[in-house]
Amino acid sequence: MRSLKNTVCLSRGSWNNEVMKHCWSLSASVTSEYNRTMQDFTELAYTTSPQHKDSTEERIKRDSSDLEKxxxxxxxxxxxxADPL
Structure with missing residues (x-):
């Protein structure tokens, strides 16, 4: 990805050129294939964690308890x- 940015100057402020946008969009399949190949080679996989940890049952109970306090x-x-204590 860094080499792509260096060769076609895809850095901040250069998105006004249609040729650069076209080159960037065509590189998506190449970088995707590179990513897949590296994952296969290293026997590692990119995964994501659950996005809504705030909605777990334990978290909801704790939030409710905190709200009551x-x-x-x-x-x-x-x-x-008159007496704030």
């Missing part, structure tokens, strides 16, 4: 009462 603290320590 905050609500209790706000209700008992109101700055508008």
């Amino acid at each position: 905050i609500q209790t603290k706000i209700a008992t320590c109101s700055p508008y009462t």
Whole structure:
């Protein structure tokens, strides 16, 4: 990828040239094949993790518990009462 950027000047601010855009789009299949070949060669695979860790059952329970604690603290320590303790 770096060599592609160096040879056709695909760096910041150079996207105004249609030839460069065309070259970039044609290189997608080459870089994809390179990526697949390297994964096969190294016997490693690119994977992603779950994207929404906030929605796990344990996280929802913890958030609910934290919310209750905050609500209790706000209700008992109101700055508008004579005795905020």
